[in-house]
Amino acid sequence: MTYRRYVVTIVALTLLLVLLALACLVFGSVDIPVGSITDILTGKGSGNKAWDIIILQSRIPMIATAALAGAALSISGLLLQTTFNNPLAGPSILGVSSGAGLGVAIVILALGGSLGGFFGESMGSYMAVLVGALLGAGVVLAVLIAFSAIVRSNTMLLIIGILVSYLTSSVVQLLNSVATEEGVHNYVSWGFGNFSGVSVAQMPIYAGVIILALIGSALMVKPLNALLLGARYARNLGINVSRTRNILLIITGVLTAVVTAFCGPIGFIGLVVPHIARMSLGTSNHSRLVPATILAGADIALLCAVASVNSPHGIIPINAITPIIGVPIILYIILNRRRIQYFN
Amino acid sequence: MNKKNTIFQTRELAVGYRNGKSEVTLLRGLNLSLEKGKLVALLGQNGAGKSTLLRALTCDERPLAGTVEVNGKNLHDMSQKDRSRLIGLVSTERIQAGALTVTELVGLGRQPHTGFLGRLDDEDRQIVHQAMVDSGIIGKANDYMASLSDGERQKAMIARALAQQTPIIILDEPTAFLDVASRIETMRLLQTLAHDRSKAVLLSSHDISQSLMLADELWLITTDRQVITGTPSDLVAAGTMDRLFENRDIHFNPSILDYSF
Numbered sequence: 114m115t116y117r118r119y120v121v122t123i124v125a126l127t128l129l130l131v132l133l134a135l136a137c138l139v140f141g142s143v144d145i146p147v148g149s150i151t152d153i154l155t156g157k158g159s160g161n162k163a164w165d166i167i168i169l170q171s172r173i174p175m176i177a178t179a180a181l182a183g184a185a186l187s188i189s190g191l192l193l194q195t196t197f198n199n200p201l202a203g204p205s206i207l208g209v210s211s212g213a214g215l216g217v218a219i220v221i222l223a224l225g226g227s228l229g230g231f232f233g234e235s236m237g238s239y240m241a242v243l244v245g246a247l248l249g250a251g252v253v254l255a256v257l258i259a260f261s262a263i264v265r266s267n268t269m270l271l272i273i274g275i276l277v278s279y280l281t282s283s284v285v286q287l288l289n290s291v292a293t294e295e296g297v298h299n300y301v302s303w304g305f306g307n308f309s310g311v312s313v314a315q316m317p318i319y320a321g322v323i324i325l326a327l328i329g330s331a332l333m334v335k336p337l338n339a340l341l342l343g344a345r346y347a348r349n350l351g352i353n354v355s356r357t358r359n360i361l362l363i364i365t366g367v368l369t370a371v372v373t374a375f376c377g378p379i380g381f382i383g384l385v386v387p388h389i390a391r392m393s394l395g396t397s398n399h400s401r402l403v404p405a406t407i408l409a410g411a412d413i414a415l416l417c418a419v420a421s422v423n424s425p426h427g428i429i430p431i432n433a434i435t436p437i438i439g440v441p442i443i444l445y446i447i448l449n450r451r452r453i454q455y456f457n
Numbered sequence: 458m459n460k461k462n463t464i465f466q467t468r469e470l471a472v473g474y475r476n477g478k479s480e481v482t483l484l485r486g487l488n489l490s491l492e493k494g495k496l497v498a499l500l501g502q503n504g505a506g507k508s509t510l511l512r513a514l515t516c517d518e519r520p521l522a523g524t525v526e527v528n529g530k531n532l533h534d535m536s537q538k539d540r541s542r543l544i545g546l547v548s549t550e551r552i553q554a555g556a557l558t559v560t561e562l563v564g565l566g567r568q569p570h571t572g573f574l575g576r577l578d579d580e581d582r583q584i585v586h587q588a589m590v591d592s593g594i595i596g597k598a599n600d601y602m603a604s605l606s607d608g609e610r611q612k613a614m615i616a617r618a619l620a621q622q623t624p625i626i627i628l629d630e631p632t633a634f635l636d637v638a639s640r641i642e643t644m645r646l647l648q649t650l651a652h653d654r655s656k657a658v659l660l661s662s663h664d665i666s667q668s669l670m671l672a673d674e675l676w677l678i679t680t681d682r683q684v685i686t687g688t689p690s691d692l693v694a695a696g697t698m699d700r701l702f703e704n705r706d707i708h709f710n711p712s713i714l715d716y717s718f
Contacts, residue, residue, distance in 0.1 A: 115558065198553055335575030339568055341557070343550045345517055350568040350621070351541030397556040400574070454603040455556035 183414025216249025381439025608639025
């Protein structure tokens with residue numbers, strides 16, 4: 114019974130989320146006893162100021178950042194896959210992440226070296242970065258919509274996405290050649306991807322925007338399901354296809370831009386997680402797929418976060434971990450596409 | 458023709474395609490009508506304009522001129538939502554629904570009637586069940602679409618259109634990829650739906666003999682781009698069938714209800 118499978122999957126993904134969050138809390142580059150962590154969380158304090166700060170201002174924000182980023186990128190991937198009717202679509206492969214990255218780079222270089230660290234201390238400068246990312250992602254999505262009307266082939270659209278990525282990265286490199294050394298350093302370390310870039314003060318905006326967009330995606334399950342049948346059937350079912358497509362791409366753009374601005378251009382999560390969700394649920398029905406994708410995305414991102422901060426040789430960039438998880442899954446899907454129901 | 462059963466009508470309709478700024482008209486001056494309870498087959502050569510005509514009738518394309526009316530109201534002036542309650546569509550487009558069960562797929566047909574999130578209530582589920590019974594696919598209700606044969610898949614798509622509860626069903630080559638047994642089954646099913654459920658059913662087809670045997674009326678697109686309508690027996694008697702392939706070296710043979718050399 115598929116409903117039972119849905120309940121089991123959701124419960125399992127939720128338990129995993131709790132476990133991974135606890136792991137992120139307990140394990141890190143600094144050893145903090147579990148008892149002290151409990152004391153810090155219950156407000157008593159551990160008596161060690163550094164520990165208090167690590168838990169409250171580093172690990173907890175990182176857990177929230179990672180979980181929301183994973184959910185956001187995964188939903189972006191799901192919406193792109195359904196909108197473009199393309200199982201290999203995702204925010205990074207279609208160049209949406211690099212578009213957002215280009216926006217970020219332009220804002221940073223326009224603001225000069227005046228930014229302390231990647232994000233300035235002022236609200237204004239990091240809002241500017243966010244707007245840059247939104248505009249960059251928006252331009253790439255507009256390009257994709259324009260091309261998808263002309264080229265009907267799925268593969269061609271993926272290639273266009275990859276070309277867009279090349280183009281944006283060459284523009285970024287040209288910008289870098291005129292940028293300050295500090296700016297370049299900031300940009301390069303941002304490109305590695307990390308979940309520690311959202312401070313407690315920035316969290317309300319980061320979390321607020323992502324949660325709103327995720328709720329928005331959950332409200333789109335009816336047209337998303339209609340789109341499984343293609344544009345003509347969707348129209349016949351009363352769906353305004355072009356409006357629906359625009360709403361879905363705006364949600365995608367917002368989710369990808371916010372995550373990219375704060376965490377860097379993170380690959381593979383958006384592409385892979387919708388497939389994990391479909392395969393574990395055994396359905397393409399979005400009313401089940403959306404919650405499962407959100408949870409599985411948060412799980413995968415937390416797994417990457419745990420792996421990233423627990424190396425004996427310092428922090429491993431997130432983008433060094435996501436391909437190790439993502440590539441085998443994509444290969445499995447490509448090799449088994451005849452057997453997997455949703456391809457047939 | 459019994460006018461009171463007419464539900465669907467075109468007035469001076471012209472269809473074709475726009476190529477940049479220029480318009481190419483394939484068919485013009487069409488005054489066609491569909492009646493409740495009748496199965497109509499649209500026949501014509503490849504490229505004659507069958508799909509183009511159907512796309513105009515289902516509002517997937519704006520006509521070059523004229524109107525399409527349902528119950529006297531211009532279809533192209535209605536909202537998408539209102540149209541979705543009048544015309545159910547079965548097309549040959551590839552769908553991504555392999556991982557939906559037949560019940561889930563047929564349930565999508567309820568979308569014009571459900572709320573914002575598309576949840577089905579008991580009545581919706583009852584209608585979905587009945588649509589699967591009527592289409593003869595109830596035995597596969599819990600199977601994945603991916604596991605069905607082409608013929609079963611087509612039945613599921615027809616059930617989906619039935620669940621939509623529209624008075625008109627339009628099908629673009631519903632038998633195109635089917636073997637002969639499934640073709641006949643599908644045509645019989647559509648005939649039953651028209652006669653017993655009082656639907657107006659229009660389908661395009663390449664199956665001359667089955668259309669002649671099972672359709673109540675034919676719309677023939679002739680080689681010189683006229684659309685001639687009538688009952689199969691009248692059209693055969695008038696020799697109209699030979700105008701379908703005038704440029705080819707074949708002739709209609711009434712004794713086999715098909716073309717031969």
